[in-house]
Amino acid sequence: MTPQIWPQIHRTALKRGPQALAACLALIFIFSGCVSLQLSQFQHHAARGDHKWIAAQAIKCQKASDGCGELHLIKGDACFRLAKKGREPAVNFSCAADELKIGLTLKPSWDAAGVQLQYQEDFCESLRSLQGYQSGKTAEQTLDQMVEAAKTLYQLAPESVAAVYYLASARLMEIEPKLGDIDAATRMPVCIRLKRTVTRVLAVIETARGDILPDWNRFADNYQRLAFDLGAAMQAAECR
Numbered sequence: 001m002t003p004q005i006w007p008q009i010h011r012t013a014l015k016r017g018p019q020a021l022a023a024c025l026a027l028i029f030i031f032s033g034c035v036s037l038q039l040s041q042f043q044h045h046a047a048r049g050d051h052k053w054i055a056a057q058a059i060k061c062q063k064a065s066d067g068c069g070e071l072h073l074i075k076g077d078a079c080f081r082l083a084k085k086g087r088e089p090a091v092n093f094s095c096a097a098d099e100l101k102i103g104l105t106l107k108p109s110w111d112a113a114g115v116q117l118q119y120q121e122d123f124c125e126s127l128r129s130l131q132g133y134q135s136g137k138t139a140e141q142t143l144d145q146m147v148e149a150a151k152t153l154y155q156l157a158p159e160s161v162a163a164v165y166y167l168a169s170a171r172l173m174e175i176e177p178k179l180g181d182i183d184a185a186t187r188m189p190v191c192i193r194l195k196r197t198v199t200r201v202l203a204v205i206e207t208a209r210g211d212i213l214p215d216w217n218r219f220a221d222n223y224q225r226l227a228f229d230l231g232a233a234m235q236a237a238e239c240r
Helices: 005-016 018-047 051-055 066-084 089-106 113-131 136-156 161-181 184-210 216-236
Strands: none
Touching: 018 051, 018 066, 051 066, 066 089, 066 113, 089 113, 089 136, 113 136, 113 161, 136 161, 161 184, 161 216, 184 216
């Protein structure tokens, strides 16, 4: 039940008298209780590492609240972990992307910024990985979502290792389909974007050689692969 419906129900109950209002309040309490009960179950299974059980559960809650948002985030995290372990990756990356998106949208507040950043990062990774299992229009739509998710991550943590990586990855993914039929008219804009992306990626790698960047160890191999793929794209586009 959406947040906009509750005030409407409340106003209608007031017009109908005390009994209707009591029934309305009871419905709200029942709804809140269901969310709390399911959240407690999810937290219990998450603590035990029972991600498969969580991923199989349906979540009816779509209300903007900490509890409802947390439900979707826990399920998204469970699906993400299953996918990263190679368990039906296409299905579970799709589940992770859907649930993390809902959870990030519905959760109104965060106790720690780092928690929000990690969920946003996992959302980006879910979309990046999912897109590799797709084709055609579906893949294009997932890539569009990834671009927006990477931009959001960058807004939350400007110039962070994770944000630069996912933005650069998204840019490369946008360019790669164009390399097959590149011509004199399209080569220049493609090469300009590739060079800008490569420069940004290499700048992070160079900085990491002299300083200890937060999260660098987690992303070091990803950056090396990304730099190689960007170089291959520049070669394919015959950039000078």
